[in-house]
Amino acid sequence: MKTLLYSSVVLVVVVAVLRNQFSKQFVNMADLVLDQIYFGLCKLDGVQEFNQRSPNYMEGNWIPVHKELKVVGVPGKGNLPQELVGTTYARIGPNLKCWPPTNKHHAFNGEAMIHTIHMDTNSSIKYSNNWIRENLPNKRWDDIGKECGPTFGFADLNDGGLVLFRYLVLKMKSKLKGIVHPPQERIQAGSTAIVHHAEKIFACSELFLPFEIKMSSDSVNPIGFYDYHGKLTNRKNGPVDGTFSAHPVIDEKTGDLYYASTNQAAGSVAGGQPFLDLGVVDKTGVLYKLFHIPIRNPTSAFYHDIMLTENYVIIPETSLKKDVTRLNSYKTLTFYNETEPMRFGIIGRDARPQMK
Known part of the structure; x- marks a missing residue:
């Protein structure tokens, strides 16, 4: 196992060198080859079987929401308590933008999405949902979801198998394209909880720095990581x-x-x-x-x-x-x-x- 890992590390270095020596055409061809290696490893590693086993995170309420809504009226019966009128309830959770995923999927995987319910009047409720669209290097929000390419997440690590080899293929792809990824603490906004403290609102998770946002009853504006x-x-x-x-x-x-x-x-x-x-x-x-x-x-x-x-x-x-x-x-x-x-x-x- 260690010999294979060392060989893969050497290959990453070789890919980095070749990137500086050859044309864009070579880079595109090499990238396609790495994609095939990645999907071959996924097949050997039982990714599809993992995602289809029962129970799984690919069905029912686990399927992510892909349409962002703004101030949609929600039907209800009766009247709200007066103390709730004008208030907004918000919840946050991971909501994968690219679906279906090519890796082993888990409920923890996905970009942060905030759902809000605004108590407009004592008989009117308005619903909105928004992804936290962080302005991060190499993250183009409009391109996410068009094609689910090779990726990596919590379930890959937590299921063992050939995960390190798939991870090294992703590292090679990044080296080949000259992509520098942010450190883990700055990969995305947290998607576990929303915290309001000292006149700031944070999207939180134990894996990342707190991410500051501004919220209204129908929108979410990203500010950035807070240290x-x-x-x-x-x-x-x-x-x-x-x-x-x-x-x-x-x-x-x-x-x-x-x-x-x-x-x-x-x-x-x-x-x-x-x-x-x-x-x-x-x-x-x-x-x-x-x-x-x-x-x-x-x-x-x-x-x-x-x-x-x-x-x-x-x-x-x-x-x-x-x-x-x-x-x-x-x-x-x-x-x-x-x-x-x-x-x-x-x-x-x-x-x-x-x-x-």
Whole structure:
């Protein structure tokens, strides 16, 4: 396995060199060849069988919504409580723009879409839905969906198999075309939760930096990734950028926002030691506490949520683990370790960070 991986890495380098030596015609031909290699690997890896097994994420309510609607009247019965009139309810979720996918599909895969229901009057409801159309390098929104080419996502990693070879083919395609992709933390807007805090609205996920948006009852305007004035970037340990939380918790009394996350992108295990970040943002939007807490390796697969009491922050650490080295043996990225029972980290809310 390692020999094949090393050979593939060498091939990536060769492709990069050839790109600088030959014509556009060669690049197009080589790209087509890589596409055939990718789809051949998909067949060997059982991608179609994975997507068609029961249950799956390809049928029923799992099918993404592909039409964006604006202020569509929704029929209803009765009257709304007066307190709700003029308010807007919003939810967010992944909504894959290119369908059907060519890779193994999972509910976590897809661009972020926000659905809103605006209570216009006590008897009138208006519905709208919008993708968060980030203005990112090499992401042309109008081209997404025209043709579903080779791609990569969570289910590919979590099903093991030939995933590393398919990933290397995608790397070769990028090298061939001279495409430089953003780091994981800036791939897209989060699609797990919407958070309103300190007069800002964020699309959140534990994999990415928080993404600021502006919202109205019928539109979503992307602003960009937010790093709390540089405090979530230029890090000394692991990746340059930090990540946020899928579900930050806001103290209703103080207005402070608490989040916990561990950036598990490339380079995250700095010197063999992964870290979990615990941050506290005051009601004005200032990140004034940031803990870097050493955690066990392999880490939990997700640090998805936290609990807040009057005096403590409680962070669950589950027995579902994540270990990227397992991919070298065709195994799944995540696995259940029954020898490590679930634990809870408890930190006093009056604690002060010991490291910067």
